[in-house]
Amino acid sequence: MSTKVVKSIREAIGLSGLKDGMTVSFHHHLRNGDHVLNIVMAEIAGLGIRDLTVNASSLFDIHQPLADHIRNGVVTAIQTDYMAAGLGKAISRGLMEKPVQFRTHGGRPSDIASGNTPIDVAFIAAPSADPMGNCSGKYGKSACGSLGYAIPDAMYARHVVVITDNLVPYPLLDWSIPEIYVDAVVSVDAIGDPAGIVSGTTRITRDPVGLVMASYAARVIEHSGLLADGFSFQTGAGGASLAAAGFLKDIMLAKGVQGSFGLGGITGYMVDMLQAGCFQSLLDVQCFDLKAVESIRSDPRHQEISALHYASPTQRSAVVDSLDVVILGATEIDTDFNVNVHTDSNGYIMGGSGGHSDTAAGAKLAMIIAPMFRARLPIVTDRVTCISTPGRDIDVLVTQGGIAVNPKNGELCRRLRDAGLPVIDIHDLKAKAESMTGTPRRLTKGDRPVAQVIGRDGGLLDTIYNVPEA
Amino acid sequence: MSTKVVKSIREAIGLSGLKDGMTVSFHHHLRNGDHVLNIVMAEIAGLGIRDLTVNASSLFDIHQPLADHIRNGVVTAIQTDYMAAGLGKAISRGLMEKPVQFRTHGGRPSDIASGNTPIDVAFIAAPSADPMGNCSGKYGKSACGSLGYAIPDAMYARHVVVITDNLVPYPLLDWSIPEIYVDAVVSVDAIGDPAGIVSGTTRITRDPVGLVMASYAARVIEHSGLLADGFSFQTGAGGASLAAAGFLKDIMLAKGVQGSFGLGGITGYMVDMLQAGCFQSLLDVQCFDLKAVESIRSDPRHQEISALHYASPTQRSAVVDSLDVVILGATEIDTDFNVNVHTDSNGYIMGGSGGHSDTAAGAKLAMIIAPMFRARLPIVTDRVTCISTPGRDIDVLVTQGGIAVNPKNGELCRRLRDAGLPVIDIHDLKAKAESMTGTPRRLTKGDRPVAQVIGRDGGLLDTIYNVPEA
Numbered sequence: 001m002s003t004k005v006v007k008s009i010r011e012a013i014g015l016s017g018l019k020d021g022m023t024v025s026f027h028h029h030l031r032n033g034d035h036v037l038n039i040v041m042a043e044i045a046g047l048g049i050r051d052l053t054v055n056a057s058s059l060f061d062i063h064q065p066l067a068d069h070i071r072n073g074v075v076t077a078i079q080t081d082y083m084a085a086g087l088g089k090a091i092s093r094g095l096m097e098k099p100v101q102f103r104t105h106g107g108r109p110s111d112i113a114s115g116n117t118p119i120d121v122a123f124i125a126a127p128s129a130d131p132m133g134n135c136s137g138k139y140g141k142s143a144c145g146s147l148g149y150a151i152p153d154a155m156y157a158r159h160v161v162v163i164t165d166n167l168v169p170y171p172l173l174d175w176s177i178p179e180i181y182v183d184a185v186v187s188v189d190a191i192g193d194p195a196g197i198v199s200g201t202t203r204i205t206r207d208p209v210g211l212v213m214a215s216y217a218a219r220v221i222e223h224s225g226l227l228a229d230g231f232s233f234q235t236g237a238g239g240a241s242l243a244a245a246g247f248l249k250d251i252m253l254a255k256g257v258q259g260s261f262g263l264g265g266i267t268g269y270m271v272d273m274l275q276a277g278c279f280q281s282l283l284d285v286q287c288f289d290l291k292a293v294e295s296i297r298s299d300p301r302h303q304e305i306s307a308l309h310y311a312s313p314t315q316r317s318a319v320v321d322s323l324d325v326v327i328l329g330a331t332e333i334d335t336d337f338n339v340n341v342h343t344d345s346n347g348y349i350m351g352g353s354g355g356h357s358d359t360a361a362g363a364k365l366a367m368i369i370a371p372m373f374r375a376r377l378p379i380v381t382d383r384v385t386c387i388s389t390p391g392r393d394i395d396v397l398v399t400q401g402g403i404a405v406n407p408k409n410g411e412l413c414r415r416l417r418d419a420g421l422p423v424i425d426i427h428d429l430k431a432k433a434e435s436m437t438g439t440p441r442r443l444t445k446g447d448r449p450v451a452q453v454i455g456r457d458g459g460l461l462d463t464i465y466n467v468p469e470a
Numbered sequence: 471m472s473t474k475v476v477k478s479i480r481e482a483i484g485l486s487g488l489k490d491g492m493t494v495s496f497h498h499h500l501r502n503g504d505h506v507l508n509i510v511m512a513e514i515a516g517l518g519i520r521d522l523t524v525n526a527s528s529l530f531d532i533h534q535p536l537a538d539h540i541r542n543g544v545v546t547a548i549q550t551d552y553m554a555a556g557l558g559k560a561i562s563r564g565l566m567e568k569p570v571q572f573r574t575h576g577g578r579p580s581d582i583a584s585g586n587t588p589i590d591v592a593f594i595a596a597p598s599a600d601p602m603g604n605c606s607g608k609y610g611k612s613a614c615g616s617l618g619y620a621i622p623d624a625m626y627a628r629h630v631v632v633i634t635d636n637l638v639p640y641p642l643l644d645w646s647i648p649e650i651y652v653d654a655v656v657s658v659d660a661i662g663d664p665a666g667i668v669s670g671t672t673r674i675t676r677d678p679v680g681l682v683m684a685s686y687a688a689r690v691i692e693h694s695g696l697l698a699d700g701f702s703f704q705t706g707a708g709g710a711s712l713a714a715a716g717f718l719k720d721i722m723l724a725k726g727v728q729g730s731f732g733l734g735g736i737t738g739y740m741v742d743m744l745q746a747g748c749f750q751s752l753l754d755v756q757c758f759d760l761k762a763v764e765s766i767r768s769d770p771r772h773q774e775i776s777a778l779h780y781a782s783p784t785q786r787s788a789v790v791d792s793l794d795v796v797i798l799g800a801t802e803i804d805t806d807f808n809v810n811v812h813t814d815s816n817g818y819i820m821g822g823s824g825g826h827s828d829t830a831a832g833a834k835l836a837m838i839i840a841p842m843f844r845a846r847l848p849i850v851t852d853r854v855t856c857i858s859t860p861g862r863d864i865d866v867l868v869t870q871g872g873i874a875v876n877p878k879n880g881e882l883c884r885r886l887r888d889a890g891l892p893v894i895d896i897h898d899l900k901a902k903a904e905s906m907t908g909t910p911r912r913l914t915k916g917d918r919p920v921a922q923v924i925g926r927d928g929g930l931l932d933t934i935y936n937v938p939e940a
Binding site: 002004132133160169170171173174178179180181182183230260261281283300301303305306308309312315316317318319321322 | 639641643644730751770785792
């Protein structure tokens, strides 16, 4: 029987030809439950390999051990689409020599496919795999559903190692990644902690402010002119966004609107909308909760898509190009509608674009939903600390204190006013928030670049500087 | 709403930038019912574009109009894996200046992926497609099931045109080819004739000689040592091969053997074996009949695979590498077990390797099933007219007059003798046939190469010469 199974991750690393100065890649479908990045990096460190670039679709707090690998010179560069606050704070304090390169969920696979960011060895955490490397995220004790972000890594890396805790007989069916791309398979006890694979962010808000925003958001969509048969929709996994989806579902059912597809990052709330008939399909690059995992496994209307198919700006097209409405978050938004999702208001890295810029660029209506202020800091500023998504791609900001429409959208503004929604100029919204909180003091930036924000078109969008010790 | 739909094939050709000297590609899932190659080539000819290379996964008799395009200088080179007798005879008579390049179903996608045979414009006949180019073979009035051979063309061609007679709203689900590879979509009245899409070859034999061979073939497999749980199998669509599958099914059910997968070119007979529990899955690069089409559409155990996944020798692996047994045909086989499936005994082109060489190289047991003679010409010769598959990859020849085992397989020979099967030395088999038919006269070859047979490893395996007028 043919097999690519090797005994250990260490043996797989040895066979991969990994050497100092190369690039390794990881995907983030196991989210804050992922064990694979840490196990692999520990083995690499143990083998004395140094000066590596880590290209990871996202980095979560569980990946905190990377900080030690950076201190020890094992890792000297990071390319990612998202970095959680733990590692983000260390980076912002100046942990790394080379600035982190942030890309988007569409820009990352685009640069991988084009060869701009070649990967030497991709490590694929696979909830199920067969001995030849056909693998899937849908089955097994560590099931995470879609493996969409891992697909470009597998297609284009020089060497591909699949790591699984559920080795099944050949052939595994319904593969996310076919054997044609896989060099080696390693069986381990656990690729992750199921409790961490499902994020805590996928719960609907009960906060009254969040519910007001959500209600406004749903009504903006209702009156946008886009809510008709064929409607397509993406929303994030934040509590207010999910509440907005809930209100939107009620409106769609009441009006009998038959949408075409829900996109994303899929939560159980989107599955509810599918099952209720709001959409004919879900296109899923990542599952956020167990209900989404169960749905993608069992419902043929719920389909896995690769990150290339989701959002790449350099393929012939991607699903984001056909998207009607996306609801997105922000830590800051400025009066030019530029959005920051990379840093908090103190300048510390605690996020990243993910699919933010991609969906904003593709969607006919890109909506930011955010409270007027967080921890007494207004959301609207003169200038965001970091431009994650350019204002030209943002159509409207929904807060509990009013709805600010990008001046480029005269028609939308008129529609919302006609519907009696509380439209407000973004400068007035800023003033309104500051009248309650006072004008925040300007952030003191350091002078050392710690991260570059690369737009989905490949250009430098912004630079993030270190935060000096207080 | 985003769309890639253009008004006509002519407009799509114009937008593709197709110019003199370029390469266009086609796939053959619509078999002898395909209209697309002829429609497209007529438009190209009408536009005055000349000196093209046609890279087609197979060419059937319906593609006879190609002969005129060759005569008129529109087409000056052909790359294909199979050519039916009509066009084959014209080529053998010396129609083309440049020799036809024959590849295998695995070698073709390998050379496309590597850039050895770049495609400028791929034309994909798609039984269903959406306006962004997501397309499938499973649905629509011209449903053909798998689009496996078209997938590499779509992935690697500089420009991709999808031609459909069933344009559906976005997003088409369960795509064979995703929109990320597609530049333009054209809607036409009919991409093919459903009656021709299902070939007449997929009927079980009733011929007594065929049934004897089929029975031997099944018993060879039974006693090969390979028929155990996990068993995997491919068979062609010829009558005797299908009858062998029928006998094999009975043996597997009687013995309770639970196989892993059936591969190929899938017929209703393989679907029967799946449904009877002989296999856990079918991996399908092409559907031969409506029962297979219905199965791939509705049974999740029946999965589409790309030609790369099926048989490419240069991917990290392909399914043929995990195959236990394949049953194949031959027009001739020589005493070194070299097999000819490209020409008839008169030297006229009337076929091609298809997946013959690929599965023979991959399978643990590659079996040729053929009658001792056809039209009073013995099958076994001193030297085949054309080497399609090298003898080193063939394990056993089954005829009604005995079973010849390749001498490299001592163990198999012993097993078959022990089972009481009529094992015969291939030289004795040849003599036995000739004692009935007389020694055939040697073929008179012409001196002009009309085709090159390129092995799956990319090397020149044989050259086919013209057949002089009698």
